[in-house]
Amino acid sequence: MYISSLTIRNYRNFKSSKFKFKDGINTVIGENGSGKTNLFQALRILIDDSLPRNYRLFPGDFNRTLDKWNGHWIIITVKFSNLDNSEEVQTLAIQGTGQVETDNNGSYYYYFRPKYEFRKRLYDYSREDGKTQLGLNQILDEISIDDYESFFRGRGSGDFSNENVYEQHVGNFTTIEFPDPDNEDSLVLGTWLPREINIDNEISCTFIKALRDVENDLKSYKTSPLLSLLRGRERTVEIEKAAEITGSIDDLNEKIGQLNEIKDLEKGIDKSIKEAVGSTYAPNIELRSELPNELDKLFQSLKLWVGDPDDDGYRGRLWELSLGGANLIYLSLKLLEYEKVKTDKAANFLLIEEPEAHIHTHIQKTLFDNLHKNKTQIIVSTHSTHISSVSKINSVNIISRNKQQSSVFDPTIGLSENEILRIERYLDAVRSNLLFAKGVILVEGDAEQILIPKLFQEVFGLSLDEIGVSIVNIGSTGFKNIGRLFHQDRIDRKCSIITDLDSSIVDLPANPDDDTNYQKHCRDSQKKGAERKVILDEFINGNDTLNVFYSQHTFEISFVEAGNLKEIKECVNDVYSQPGKRAEVKTQLNDDNVSSYGEGVLRLANKHGKGWFALLLTEKLNYTTVFPDYILKAIAHSSPYIGINEIMDMALFRLKMMSNDSECPKQTVASDLLTSLEEEEVEKSDFIDSYVAEFQNDNLTKLKYFYDS
Structure with a gap:
């Protein structure tokens, strides 16, 4: 049994959002303030028994895009897959035409809605001929948060992220159409769970927040996974050993009680009381040692003593260990508890908030490579590129922060397994930052990756990071693998592709057989550039999020043509040491013919490599340097939110x-x-x-x- 989806309607920064999850490890990534903590809170309302079942919300919990929160519903829905056959779990099984579905899916709903009286008034008013927005608002204004009720239901089929479903079963506040509360559709809204059924008995949920007091959690009798692992172990101890241990404790208690210091204190207390109230009324006093002699209580006194791995001879108390080390111990104990103790549960859920807060980069990678345990579904929130780089892209949900609400993206909708596999091979810790950016620019080489961010900062005084744009170096012209992530059905963020057409800078003979070696090289490059344009133009057709911006020749030549010959000339003496070579290249650069200045700048770029030349050129940039138009267009496309x-x-x-x-x-x-x-x-x-x-x-x-x- 595992959570296959979570739908959130009108809760905090989620107006209408759906998360999809896989069995095993799932990752939710997003920038600060995007709603990762709110996602966990919504999930906990349904599955975490540490929260009260009469959990109530407040006006501030409604999404702020609502004109009025009054009258609207907050609905949180969990869908389960692979339900087992236990009676309690089967009460969640989704109903079809009166029969439990054969694929054994279930649903569990939390509703926070106006009480019957107001839902009935809204319905009655919606049937009046003279209904107006003013009249509706008068009713809505009477609804306070105390007029709301919260409750849970199971077996529903309604997807309330769908606007039509919400309007049909909650109401349309624009057209003033509301459903009859006396005629609710239980197949959609779900059915009341029997009083004797408690879903919490069948599942276990632990929320590990980013800033967790691990030491106190391990002390708690109720929540400590260490005590849970120890609980019941006393029954497996051999009778002879148990008797020997408890006998030793009794002897120790007797010896402590007979210490002179204890007897003197006992006499002093007895004397003080008798002097105060007299012998007639004074109780008899004796000091006894009461170290527990029951094995279960003795086991509860066990404490973890720990040491850092590079200090093998030392063991200290848990608080002496780093926060990261303590969190690793807690997480490991929790997984072991699920595996060894809570084996009777239908499912275990582990919610981990931003583990990068206390766990080192290399440990993050190892941890998430090895986290999955039997019957335990793990959902991790993060803004760490190291965690996202080792996460399976088909088990990632991306939260994007927008004005007053967040959007949720599933980056693999509609992609084949081979396409997903190629994307996962590509997303290392460096390139996975494209999953966090507000906008993305894909480039084909080192020159663009190095120069464009530096040029933007020198020219405009802001960095691309400050405006939320990431430059990602594909390292080739194979843009389709990553580019297909950006689509209105997947990651609905603007992405620009910057590439070269490689048009020949020299005139080419009509007959290719007449080409010189250099002309042949130019012709081949031009042909590949033209073919690439056809492929990319077709690839982006119908995709509003993705666009391609072409340099007519190459990035370096376009840089010169934009009006930056001065910066290029300043690099000549750094590239060539021989006066003759310097003069030759400068002559080429001063020529107005693209065949000449184009060859000159490419000679400079290729002398030690385009990446090295780009680094050299960054030292020459200033606010007067001119952006090539096609790059400015790409930046504008990728950051429309500016x-x-x-x-x-x-x-x-x-x-x-x-x-x-x-x-x-x-x-x-x-x-x-x-x-x-x-x-x-x-x-x-x-x-x-x-x-x-x-x-x-x-x-x-x-x-x-x-x-x-």
């Missing part, structure tokens, strides 16, 4: 740089614009409009145009 505040920050950075640059032809204009902002109350939008009007060919003006278009 707002006026970020544009404003970029504008202020560029104006400050220009106003401090004596060689800038518009230094005075930049200074005046900055002064106007400081001295006048100028709206941000008006200020940006003024910037665009004054600097029409500026990098930022072009970027804003690409955002707007």
